[in-house]
Amino acid sequence: MQTKKTLRSQIRPFFSLWYKRVRRSPVGTTGMIMFLAVLIVAVFAPWIATHDPMKIDITNRFTPPVFQDGGTWANILGTDQLGRDIWSQLAYGSRLSLQIGVLSVGFSFMIGVSLGLVAGWYGGIIDTILMRIVDVLQSIPSIVVLMALIAVLGPSVQTIIIVFSLTWWRTYSRIVRGETMQAKTIDYVQAARAVGVNDLRIMFKHIMPNVIQSSLALATVSVATVVMAESALSFLGLGPQDAVTWGRMVAYGREYVATSWWMAVLPGLAIAFTVLGIVFLGDWVRDILDPKLRGT
C-alpha cells in the first residue's frame, strides 16, 4: 500500500509534466506524432505492406490509386511501371530512407560539431588544418567523392551512410567553429577556465549547448536533402542494390509523372511528411534545451 502510493506519486508528476510540455508545444507534439508514425510504418512494414514490394506484375502496370478512376482495392496506392505495389514499396522504403537520412545526418552532425568545437577552441594551426580540409571537401564536387568511395567500398546501405557522414560534416563544423570562436571569449567560459575546468569539458559542457542551435536546425532540414541525394545515387546505380528507397521511387517515377503522377508524388509526399515531422521535432528539442523557453 505504502509503496504503491509513493510509486503513483512519482509517476503522476512525470505524466503531468509531459502533458504540460505537450500543451506548451503543440508543434513539437505534432512533430513527435508524425515521426513516430513513420517509425511505426518502418518497423512494422512486413505486416503493414499488402504485397511483396519487389514483386513484378507486368499485367498490372500503372494502376492508379483507389480513389482515382480505374483504381482497385488490391493496390491501394496504385502500381508502378513494373506493376509493383506503391503502398508496399513506401512501407518498406521508409526503412532504408529513415536509416540513411537519420543516421547520415546524425553522424555528420556529431563529427561536424566536434571538429568545429576543436577548431574554434584551439584555433591556430589546428584550426587552419581543419578548415583547409573543409575547403578542399567543398571544392571537390561531392558526387565525385561519393562515386570514388562507393567504387572502393561497394554499394550498400552502410557505404552510403559512411559516405554521406564523411562529406556532410563540413557545414556543421564551419558554423560551429565560428560560433565557438565567439563563445570562447564570453566571461562564463573564462570563469570555467579560472576554476580549472579542462578543455574537453569546457568545449562540450559550456560551449556546445550554446552554439549548436543553428546547426541543429540545419540538420533537421538536411535529412530531406540526404534522402534525395540517396535517390540521385540510386539513379546512377550507385545506391543499395535490390532495395526500395523513397528517393529511388521518386527518381524512377519522374519519367512517368505526366501519365502516372502517383509514382513520383506519393513517395515525395512521404519524404516531405517525414522531414516536416523531424523539423517540428527539432524545434521542440531546441525549446527543451533552452532554459529560457522551458519554464518550470
Place this chain on the structure above:
Amino acid sequence: MAQPAETVVDRPESEQDLVVVRNMKKYFPITGGVFQRVMGWVKAVDDVSFNIQEGETLGLVGESGCGKTTCGRVLLRLLEPTDGEVIFQGQEVFKMRRENLRRLRRDMQIVFQDPYASLNPRMTVGEIVGEPLRIHGVGSRSERRERIQQLLETVGLRALHSVRYPHEFSGGQRQRIGVARALALNPKLMVLDEPVSALDVSIQSQVLNLLEDLQQEFSLTYLFIAHDLSVVRHISDRVAVMYLGQLVELAAKETLFDNPQHPYSQALLSAIPVADPEIQRGRRRIVLEGDVPSPSNPPSGCHFRTRCRHAMPQCAEEKPPFRDYGDHHFVACWLLE
C-alpha cells in the same frame, strides 16, 4: 625606442605579501596582410610591478582601455603573459605547468564585470556554483549539494535558488551567484574585475557590502579593478593608478586621495564630484587635453607626457622610474626626482 639600460624600481615587496607582480608585460600582436604577419604590438600591460598584502584590498583604477582588466587576467594566467613574473605564496605562477596551475586555481578566483555574460545560461545555479567543487573533487555529491546551498545563503540568496537558471535572476542576484562560484573553493585571492560597475547604484552598495563582509569572514585578499573612484575609495586599503599599460602611482588610499603626486592621478581625482555644492563650485577641475594615445604606439619616455601639464624635455627621452618617495608612496614621474 631608447629604453633605459636598467629600470630603477624599488620593488614594493614585504613579508606579508600574498602576491608579488614583477615587470609584468602583455603584448597582443596586430596581424595583417595576406599572410597574417605581425605588424605591431598592442602593449596592454607594459612593465607593471606591484604587490598585494595578505588580507588587504588593492584598488586598481584607470580609464577604459588602460589595461587594468588585462592586468587581472594575466595575473590569473587566463591570458598568457609576454614577460615578467608573478609570485603567489612563494610560487612562480608564470612558470607553472598544467597540473600545478589547476591546483593554484583553488586559491585564486575572479568575479567578472558583466553579470549577464559571466553565467552559463544553460546551467542551473547549482551546477554553476557547484562546478568548482566537482572539478576539484571536493566532497561527495550530497556534501557538495549542502555546500552549494550554504554558499548561496552566504552570498544572500536562498538554497532553493540552486535549481533555477541564471535568466530568472536580476543583475545584482546574478553577481551574487558569480561571487558564490568564486567563493566555492575557499580562495585566498579574488580578482574583482569591476564587479559592481554594471549594477544600479543601490545594488552596487549591497554587493560592495557583501564583498566587505566576505573579506572579513573568510580573510580574503582582493584585487579590486574599477574605474569608479568613489567605489575604490570606499573599499580599498591601497590604490594603484594605471595609465596606458603602466602604473603611475601606488599608495595607501588616504595618501593617494588626499595627496596625489602624479599629474595623471591629480587630474583623475579632480573629476570626483563633491557632495557640497559650495565646495564643488570653488574646485578647479584639471581637464586633460586630447585622447589617450594608442597602446600600439605609445609615446616615448613617460606615456602620459603628451597630455601632461608639466611635461619637460626629459619626459620624452626616458621613462620615469616607479619609485618609492617615502612611506610606500610609489610614483613614476620626473617632477619628483
